[in-house]
Each structure stands twice: as structure tokens, then as C-alpha cells.
Amino acid sequence: MEAKLQRFSVPEFCWYNDFMKIGIIGLPNSGKTTVFNALTRGEAPTEAYSSGRMEVHTAVVHVPDERVDRLAAMYRPKKVTYATVQYTDIAGLARGMGEAGGLSGALLNEISQNDALLHVVRAFTDPNVLHPEGDVDPARDIQIMETELLLNDMTIITNRLERIASRLGKGGDPKERQALAEEKALLERLLAALEEEIPVREVELSPEEEKFLRGFALLSQKPLLILLNIDDDADERVAEEYQDIVKGEHVAVAALRGKLEAELAQMEPEEAREFLAEFDIPEPGLSRIIRLSYKLLRVHSFFTVGEDEVRAWTIPVGATAVEAAAAIHTDLARGFIRAEVVRFEDLMDAGSMAEARKRGTLRLEGKDYVVQDGDIVHIRFAL
Template sequence: MALKCGIVGMPNVGKSTIFNALTSANISAENYPFCTIDPHLGIVEVPDAQLYKIADVINPEKITPTTVTFTDIAGLVKGASKGEGLGNKFLSHIKEVDAILHVVRCFEDKDITHVEGRIDPVNDAYIIETELLLSDIEILEKRLLKTEKRFKSNHTETKKEYELLKRLLDHCNNGLPAKTFSFFPTEKELIKSLNLLTLKPMLYIANLEEESIINDTNNKIVSDLNEFVKKKKEEVIFLCGKIEEEISSLEIDEKHIFLKEYNLIEPGLFKLINKTYKLLQLSNFYTCGPKEVRSWTIPKNSTAVKAAGTIHTDFQRGFIKAEIYHSSDLIRLGSEQAVRKAGLVKLEGKDYLVKNGDCIYFRFNI
């Protein structure tokens, strides 16, 4: 599956700087609102040490990691849901992503203006989330009106839809995001079809100043943000966009030296990608052969037949069996032959639940 994440936030909070660091795209990051008008797309390889350990054993001609697509969406402002600051256009871009990465500014810089005139990441987060919620409320009101007309025309099949939309609209009108709405399993597909913005999983990115990274210190702004995120039962990662952008421009050897100077184990952006995987409840499996070792992304607890469909629909339609062993056994024993000799290759059917790190060979017939 192709994973797509949208980077959102107020203008001048460092979204484009973080996007540049992720993608090494070097797009404009000027000091004025709406510097980013059209969303910028960047495809990034997912850090995967296991993939390269497998490749060391198999020695394939080609190594193909899985990827994430990042979208740098222009800064949203108060009133975006009503079209302020080209808001309707920007909100429509968010509909296309799987997860929202919400950048909030936690750094002071007199040379970079803030549209609200002060540094307050909690207030910024509230503004953005209010606009997302107002956009959802508008969608629900329009859908409810259409459903109500059919319902009044004795279209009894719309009764359940009408009642669900009414419950969900009441929930959102109470200031609550769609993701906290309780629904029955039979209602899941209808809710999903609405493509509501507040239904999407969100990860906060606190963009800190360099000093906070160097000295590993937190100030009241950061503490307040932490408390805000905890109350929402969400997650936040802390990084410095400027540092990450500089790291991304270095050669591998230079990166290690730079990270050591800042007492960092890995680039913050590695954590960002891994947290996003966790947020979306994703896992990886591998296909291994002399021509290619490749990583594939699937939702956790996917069946073998669904994993087959990730590669090609023919694999899914003609699925017979799947030969499976775990990558950790391959790395430990040093060859696929040794894994087979140890009796660790299993033949599984279509309902097998794929584990993170499985190596799979699909048998199919069309």
C-alpha cells in the first residue's frame, strides 16, 4: 500500500523546512504566509535495517525499500474552513492523505513572523483542529440534508444512514473529533466513505529551537504542549527542523559525526516515520530472491491473501499457498537453505495473519 502523509500547521511554523529535511527537496521556506501554495510531494524511503540485513544474506541484484509520500500543505489560518487564506483549497489537499503530521512552532525567532503574533503551540493546534472540525461539520450538514430529503420521501433504506449522520453531527458539534465517535462495526464503511478530516490519525511535531536539542531542555511552551497532547491521548515528537534539514544534506559519514555532536542517536525524522507507522498500525513483510529483496507495507494483522494483493491483484485472485519464514531466522542462520533445514519454513493458507518481518513466497495460479 502507498502511504501518504500530509504536513499541516499554521504559516511560518517550519513545515517546509521539515519537508525539505524529509525529502531533501529544497523547496522555498520563506518568511511569509502561504509561501507553499500547491502541495509539494516527496517520496521517502522508510528506514529499515532489517531489509539490508536480509540483503546481506541473499545478495540480490536489487534492494527495494518501501516508501512514504509526504505532502507539504500550505499554512492554514483561522477561518480556513470558510475560505480564509485559500483555506478551502488547502483543506481539500488534506482529504487525500492517510495521516496528518501537525507541525507546531516551539521556537522564538524575531526574524520569522507568526500570524497570531505570539508563540503558543497549544493555541496553534487548537486553531488548526477547529478548522478541520468545522470543515467536517459542513460536510455532515450537507450529507444529512440530502439524506433527510430521501428519508422524507419514504426511502426507508436511508433511515439508518440518517440516524448515524445525526449522531455523528451532534458529536462533532460538541467540539469532538470524528475519531472519538463510538459506532457499530456495521457503520464503519459509511463513516469511512465520508472521508472526514478529524477521522484521520494525527501526529504532532514540535519544532524546537537548536538550544533545546543541544541542551536537552524543555521550557513552559514545550511543557504545555506535552500536557495538551497527553490529554488528547495523541503522540508528539520533538525535533529541530533546522538541524534535521542540515543533517539531510550531509554524506553518511558526516551525518554520524553531526549526530554525535548533538548527542542524537538517529535523525529525528527516522523517529517521525516510525511513529507514523505505529500510528497507522502498519507492518512490513519481505519478498526475497536473487533478483530482488523488497519490503512491502500492509496493515497489521493482514491475511496472507491480502498481503499477496499488495504485490499484484493476480497474486490475490489466484492465491494457493504461501511459503513463510521469519527474517530474524534467516539472519540468524545465514541462508534460506539453513532455515529450511531447521524446519522453519511453513506452508500457510489465505487466512494466515502475516507477522511483521515475515519473508513470503506466494504460490498462485491464474
């Protein structure tokens, strides 16, 4: 008798397959384009004076991961695929843009399409580069941007609440009224938080509420990486002094020597090594910042291995084996039977998959297994 195969529904976040998007924001002349060029090894023109036009540059970059390198060395596959993130350089946000009806439509649209925001804050001293606020003061600029994000969201929510009030005033279908009342309660809760200067990213929300709010594209809901753009000879540890300006679980503060890193990104490996030695820098800051922005997205990687391809896949932290299968292909989720899983360290210790199997560190897991960062996963499935 043939056992009946269980069919699993396909989770809805197969889009994680796609890269996560990070929008670079910041005051004019803070070094957004410079940092973008450094992160993406790009050559977008930087300007000492802001042009005022809206220009948007986009690039997809690999998330450097030593584990992928080591798996590739073990399997010598035809193809190696790293996790990726996309950076977008969005031209100038200035103080006061969040008031009076919110940010301009085009700018807001660009920013709101991202999964996280990277705020470049001017901390370099160069007197030849104008600062829109007159002087260099990273703490003030961090606060200005946070306030802009909060004001933007307050405007969006207030407008929506007005529309809900007018709809509720007109009677109508009880079911629809119930949904509107629930939405109103949620938005009022958020508005109360925003008025206390608590960003949406720090408000506790159920998964349903979070999903519902996605449509609003609230800027203060997005994870935030505050990146101090420091002088070539400054110390990265200066970031520690700014940890407490915007508190929260979904915020990180780091520092990068933007100009130096942008120059470094353009060099040949040999030249770059000499350059690093000259400035006494142990490793380029780029890898660190890319990894940090990836982590802030509340995602992590599992790996698939084989002679054809060694590959890192991006899934949300907490995703299960069947959801990981869906990230690879919807068929793998639908026909999911079991996942063979081994931790990266255990595979490295064993030296081969066969040895890991012998040692019992290669496990069989069911669909509800929560995949861990660095797991090597093979999905058994049947359609």
C-alpha cells in the same frame, strides 16, 4: 484425478501497493516547508513571511528499515525496495478557516486526499520569524488545529444531513429511504461526538461504516502526528509535555529540530556525521519521524526475498496471507495455495532459508493467516 483449485476473490485494498499519503499541515511559519525538506531531503523554498499563495510540494520517501538492510546483506539482490510514504507540504491553514462554510475548496481537496495528517507546531523561538498568533505557544496551536479539523467535519456533516432531510421529505423508493435513514443515523452519531470535541478518528466504527465514510474525506478521521518543531538546541523529550492535549489511539506527538534536520538532510554522509557529533545527537530524527508516521497509518511491512529483489511490502495491520498476496499481484491472490512464512528474527538466527526450513521455523500457512510485521513471505500459487 486433478484436485480442483480454489479461486480466491481479490481483496479490494490492492491500493496499499501504492504509497500511503501524509499531508503536512500547520499554521503559517510553523516550519512545514522546513520539515518537508528535512523529511524528503528536498529544497523547496522556505519563507520568513507566508506568501499567501497556495503551493503544494510532494515527495515520496523510503521508510528506513534496518531489517531490509540486513536481508539485503544476506541475499545480495540486484534490487532492494523499501516501503515508501508520500509527504505533501500544504500551504497555510489559519485559525477560523473551518468556520463560515469550511476550508477553501482547493485547500480542503489537497488535505483530504491524504491517509494521515502531520501537524507541524511551532516550538522554536526565533524572534525573526513572525507567529500568526503573536507568540509561541504549542499547546494553543495544537488546540487551534484540532478545532479547525472538527469544525470542518461538522460543516460537511451538517450540510449532508440537510440534504438527506430534504430528500427524505420528498418520499421516494423505500430502499433508498432506508439507506438514507441509516446514513442519517451514522452522521448524527458523528455530529454528536464532534460537538463533544471527539474527533471521528476516535469514534468506534464498523469496517463498513469506515469504508462508507471514506467518501466524505473527514479530516478528524485521519490519523494525526503532531510534530513540535523545536530549536536546534532543544530536547526532543519536550514532546512528552504535550501528549495529553489531543488524546487518542490514532494520535502521536513527537519533536524534531526542523531547521537543523533540514540542513543535515542536505549534507554528504561524512559531513553529516561530524555535524551530529558536534551537536551531540546520536542519530538523525528523520528516520524516527518517518517510521512513526508509517506506523500511525495502521500499516506494517512484510518482506519478499530472493536473488533478484529484497522488498518490503505495505499491508494494513491485520491483513491475511491472501491479502498480502494481493498486495504483490492479484494473480497471487487468485491462485493462492499456501504461504511459506518465517519470522525475520528466526531467519536471522538460522542464517539461511534452508536452515530455517530444517529447524522448522519456516512454516506453511493458509489464506487466513494474519501476517505479522517482519514476516518473510513466499506465496505458492497456481493459475
